[in-house]
Amino acid sequence: MGVAKASEKEGNVELVTIYEISKILSSSLDLRRTVREVLNVLSSHLKMQRGMVSLVQESGELQVVGASGLSDVEISRGRFQIGEGVTGKIMKSGMPVVVPDIAKEPLFLNRTGSRNLEEDRVVSFIGAPIKVGRETIGVISVDRELDGQRPNFEGDIRFLAMVANLIGQTVRLHQKVASERQQLMMEKSRLQKELHGKYRVDNVIGQSKVMQEVFAEVHQAAPGKSTVLLRGESGTGKEVIARAIHYLSSRKDKPFIKVNCAALSETLLESELFGHEKGSFTGATQERKGRFELAHGGTLFLDEIGDITPSFQTKLLRVLQEREFERVGGNKPIKVDIRLITATNRNLEEAVSKGEFRADLYYRINVVSIFLPPLRERREDIPLLVDHFLQEFNRENQKKITITPQALKVMLDCYWPGNVRELENCVERTMTMARGPTIREVDLPCQQNKCFSLSLRSYGKSARPVIPIISELVAEPEFREAPPDFENSEPSSFSSERERLIWAMEQCGWVQAKAARLLKLTSRQMGYALQKHKIEIKRF
Numbered sequence: 001m002g003v004a005k006a007s008e009k010e011g012n013v014e015l016v017t018i019y020e021i022s023k024i025l026s027s028s029l030d031l032r033r034t035v036r037e038v039l040n041v042l043s044s045h046l047k048m049q050r051g052m053v054s055l056v057q058e059s060g061e062l063q064v065v066g067a068s069g070l071s072d073v074e075i076s077r078g079r080f081q082i083g084e085g086v087t088g089k090i091m092k093s094g095m096p097v098v099v100p101d102i103a104k105e106p107l108f109l110n111r112t113g114s115r116n117l118e119e120d121r122v123v124s125f126i127g128a129p130i131k132v133g134r135e136t137i138g139v140i141s142v143d144r145e146l147d148g149q150r151p152n153f154e155g156d157i158r159f160l161a162m163v164a165n166l167i168g169q170t171v172r173l174h175q176k177v178a179s180e181r182q183q184l185m186m187e188k189s190r191l192q193k194e195l196h197g198k199y200r201v202d203n204v205i206g207q208s209k210v211m212q213e214v215f216a217e218v219h220q221a222a223p224g225k226s227t228v229l230l231r232g233e234s235g236t237g238k239e240v241i242a243r244a245i246h247y248l249s250s251r252k253d254k255p256f257i258k259v260n261c262a263a264l265s266e267t268l269l270e271s272e273l274f275g276h277e278k279g280s281f282t283g284a285t286q287e288r289k290g291r292f293e294l295a296h297g298g299t300l301f302l303d304e305i306g307d308i309t310p311s312f313q314t315k316l317l318r319v320l321q322e323r324e325f326e327r328v329g330g331n332k333p334i335k336v337d338i339r340l341i342t343a344t345n346r347n348l349e350e351a352v353s354k355g356e357f358r359a360d361l362y363y364r365i366n367v368v369s370i371f372l373p374p375l376r377e378r379r380e381d382i383p384l385l386v387d388h389f390l391q392e393f394n395r396e397n398q399k400k401i402t403i404t405p406q407a408l409k410v411m412l413d414c415y416w417p418g419n420v421r422e423l424e425n426c427v428e429r430t431m432t433m434a435r436g437p438t439i440r441e442v443d444l445p446c447q448q449n450k451c452f453s454l455s456l457r458s459y460g461k462s463a464r465p466v467i468p469i470i471s472e473l474v475a476e477p478e479f480r481e482a483p484p485d486f487e488n489s490e491p492s493s494f495s496s497e498r499e500r501l502i503w504a505m506e507q508c509g510w511v512q513a514k515a516a517r518l519l520k521l522t523s524r525q526m527g528y529a530l531q532k533h534k535i536e537i538k539r540f
Contacts, residue, residue: 035066232372235421254298282330
């Protein structure tokens with residue numbers, strides 16, 4: 001009767017143990033952690049000590065991936081070749097093995113060094129194969145210290161085989177998840193490469209999301225014949241994008257002709273675009289073709305189109321409508337086949353509302369509109385651009401100048417009102433003036449109060465620069481808590497308090513504390529002024 005109760009109690013313990021193990025194995029995808037917790041349960045519930053789970057690695061070696069009662073050093077020693085020792089034999093045969101006394105078994109290697117074989121104790125070793133289907137992928141093993149008790153090796157083998165089956169299913173699940181994840185990563189990599197190849201523009205650097213969107217629009221617009229309007233601040237690369245549209249179109253083998261409308265007076269612009277007949281004006285000693293004729297079959301790029309005069313807008317509108325014009329001083333109509341690309345950094349909608357730009361011309365040129373983001377909205381492209389400019393300068397000047405991460409961090413934090421053009425000039429100027437092979441933070445012009453963009457914006461009504469030097473800013477005592485006195489604050493070249501505030505915030509990368517120091521105000525005064533003028537803080 002007592003034997004039956006003991007057997008029933010032992011069965012209940014095993015049932016509870018299996019239940020706990022199944023919960024552990026299904027709780028996490030961290031295989032090493034779950035295996036370690038399973039072995040800890042075996043140790044605490046069934047007194048199976050020094051449990052180990054060894055799995056076959058890609059090298060073909062059998063290695064301990066989880067253990068209970070072993071130190072990290074001992075676990076690191078747990079490496080076996082297939083067929084080596086008792087563990088290797090179980091792996092090779094796919095059959096469980098029991099060693100009643102490890103001290104008397106010559107095949108038992110004690111590779112981990114976790115057992116003291118000289119002690120007067122009988123320690124048994126029990127191991128079972130871990131299988132996935134018919135394939136043996138590892139071994140689970142435990143020690144039993146008998147202490148005079150009657151061994152139940154048959155029950156231990158049966159129970160350990162159940163645990164091995166659960167671990168095998170878990171390993172198969174992990175392998176499936178890992179395989180699917182690898183396939184997803186490979187697919188993601190393939191799609192990224194395909195996307196990069198599809199939405200890529202020669203001579204234009206940009207991996208940021210906003211530039212990828214620009215590239216996508218360029219690739220979509222290029223094959224057609226529609227007029228394109230490129231919009232964006234000065235220095236964002238509108239001409240480069242215009243060239244890209246041309247060379248991605250069917251007109252790539254025909255001429256790409258560009259004209260800067262802001263660089264010429266109305267009379268010269270008319271002659272430049274339409275050409276002139278011999279003797280049409282003083283100095284016209286021979287017939288001359290205009291840019292429209294030169295671009296026949298290709299692309300004509302009109303940069304700064306927002307700066308042309310209202311009277312010339314009328315002449316240009318007729319040409320765009322009819323694709324027909326007469327040379328200056330001539331009366332013979334000339335038809336042309338061109339793709340027109342225009343660009344401007346002006347707000348054309350505002351110009352139309354003020355009557356400065358014809359609405360019908362606006363609708364004529366604004367068929368496909370592509371906006372080029374300023375550099376401050378694509379800061380992740382700055383390191384790529386800096387690296388490109390460094391390589392170009394080094395190649396042209398046979399140098400090997402590099403830049404430190406600290407200096408690059410300063411460039412990342414700059415506002416760059418001149419955009420890519422300003423960045424290129426800054427890199428070239430810094431490399432030219434560098435005294436060593438490495439550009440450091442102190443070498444940058446902005447760290448020496450020689451930043452050209454600051455200087456350009458600092459000249460206003462006064463005849464002297466209004467940007468205080470760094471030492472003056474540091475030495476200037478803070479005002480007492482009072483409403484900001486903008487009339488006595490620098491810079492003095494702006495017409496309103498709000499304009500001064502926005503200027504200061506832009507120069508300081510929208511860092512409120514720095515802008516306060518630039519305007520010689522306290523942080524509280526700065527916060528009060530921003531709130532008063534309802535200026536929203538930009539976050540980068």
